[in-house]
Amino acid sequence: MSALTPVAIIPRKSNYRTDNLIQMSSQLNNQLLIENSQEVQLVIGKKPIEVNIQIKEMESNEILFPENLYSEFYLPVKQIKFHARYSNDIHTLHLGPVIALLTDIKTSGKEVPHFRSIHSFCEELHHGISENGGFFYVFTYRNFTAQGYFFDNGKWHSFVPPLPDVIYNRIHSRRLEYADDFAIFRKKLIELNIPYFNDRYLSKWEVHDRLINENHLQPHIPETKIFSKENLVDFIKRHETVFIKPIHGSQGRNIFKLIKEKDLYSIKSSITSKPEEFSNPFRLEDIYQHIQPLLNNRIYILQQGISLTAYESRGMDFRVLCHKTVNNNWHVTSVVARISAEDEFVSNIARGGEILAPLIALGSLMSKKDAKETLTRMKDLSIETAAALSFQSPGIIGELGIDIGIDQEGNPWLIEVNSKPSKNFDDGLLKIRPSAKAIIQFCTMLAFDTSLCN
Template identity: 60%
Template structure:
């Protein structure tokens, strides 16, 4: 796909629909006629082509065409695909990132934990070809925000070729308004990927039926009185986690100590932490009211390798590449904050390169072999989750723990992994590049059904 820069020009007659390009570009794109259709986003417009002496990789657009395509009048670097059977030139991709955020009328929007990542995606697309805007699902097709001169500006923008889902809240995804938005996307034939949050029980059910993964999955069941009794009897440590939880919130850790059990919680702040001592009979009646009628799972606690007596696990980021294969884009060790039993960055954890985190526990060569093993396990997990989940999956954050004998364990799978950390020091990180490539592929795949104008 050649990269083309479209450039706005002023014209006297506003009703003329034409574009200007060099004769070299006309030949390169293999046009058979000087009258074609151009598509940006989901709109197709008939135009005349005027060949003039000019820069070979540019197309000049009159400002009335920018208005018709709902594009702010500025220069864009876009990928170009000419489909001879449709006599249509597709320029893009136009990528919409859907999220939820509050915005006051005369203030710039703030996209919460992904704000900087949105800027990074914009930068990556500006360099590599494409246009990104961010929108709220309630404002779909009416208003979006594009980045210009250091600010996010509001405008009516083109329907996107593809949508990347970064809704922050499970509650919103379960709601009626969001379901109406999803129905509109189906009608418009706009693909959306990372369709929704995955529940911990759903992930467990997807993976546990794969025999070759059994030994990597901690014993897990739904929270009931009987299941809790079995787990408390069987294991030294048990974790109780919300099925729809994230960022290490609302997790309980139950540890056997001599004749009693110690209960810790990630709910309170560090300054308010306290350990509760319970007898076997007291466990269920004490914990049950704390769950607020939410669905929880119980999970076997694995004695994992620590780093300087702090909890440690590994986040392996996996992305789908343009060839439809899963690849690992980054691996980081997550070290828990002192007095925390969860390693999430949102709860004060810190990150480290996996090699540095492992080298105190084993030789460099063993650590490298273990990192390669973690990557293989993550890729296999991603393949299974994608195969068994509805919708399009393009990105997964897979959390892996390493036990005292150096064996990896699958702890969790996240369909909307945090964007606040990675081991890359580059401005456009590997995960942003991977998202851009996947969006470009999905946009290219979905150019068959278009709206004529």
């Protein structure tokens, strides 16, 4: 992607409604390499407008914008930092990026929006994009082009939004992504040539199916099969521990854990209301009839249980956040250890788990040197997993949350991959976290050079 120039658009009053004169310094005009053309096509988001450029003695990084142009571009009338790039062959000045986050929104009686578990994250993105350069808003696909929300003076404001340069998908519901009207919305984005990532939720089986043929990843993937009576019997005969997970599950919900105890088997579950009989051990031939009715005709997978290291006798795994860079490579933006609650076998924060710095967690089990080496292996495995999955998956993938466990010999195991990782935890040390900065950089790349994301 060619170099971008940071600028700020500044509103100016105008005496007439069709004022299309923008003003900039000769220094900025030269920096953008605008050659002898007073009239150019100005593009913000997906909207082009013919404007005239007037050279004026002023700050070198500012562009004076008539207020009516703000309205024509569907932007609030205020100073906005942007990146700029001029294409001399088509006489087009592109200011951006305009970044939109897609989610499902709750509103109160006064129409104050709430973005559920990503509400604070949306504010974080707003601040990061405003500081870096760009305009950010949140919308629902059913109100696409009709209503969005931008943040200003500590509040979210409703407005008619511009068509964005790029859309970041954070819909909470798999069901919504399969709806007919969502398919119509996706088709519209293709027609408008608007890049859209992370395309959709990835099922656990889909992830397994795409990674299992990667020879270098195979040693790190637990044996996995679709749940059936025959596969269940086979698994619990061969493995001391077996997990049963919904292929579309999240946040550690509706998972079963089978543990072999001599000739009997105990069942643990993260379902909301556990049957009383789960407190008793079962014979092999009785397990299926007790579990199958609780699956509610949904598709589940069977996963080999690995004997993972624990933290103070509590379950532990590691969430590795990976993001795609401007060079179309993957890198790790954060790692946290997730420690399960006292009475839980899953480590998800949504089920009472807590987070810990990875080297502190690993340091309780091994030497400082071994802990650093193990963390490096986890990062390497995560990057290899992200690269393989994004290469094999349709659509644009820009971030992944990868869950890794460490076995008793210190080997990393790939437990799960999440295409919409939680935003409720991270290292917490910076106002704008590295994961948010990575998303902003990726969106900027998509906005100015979509060829790089193919």
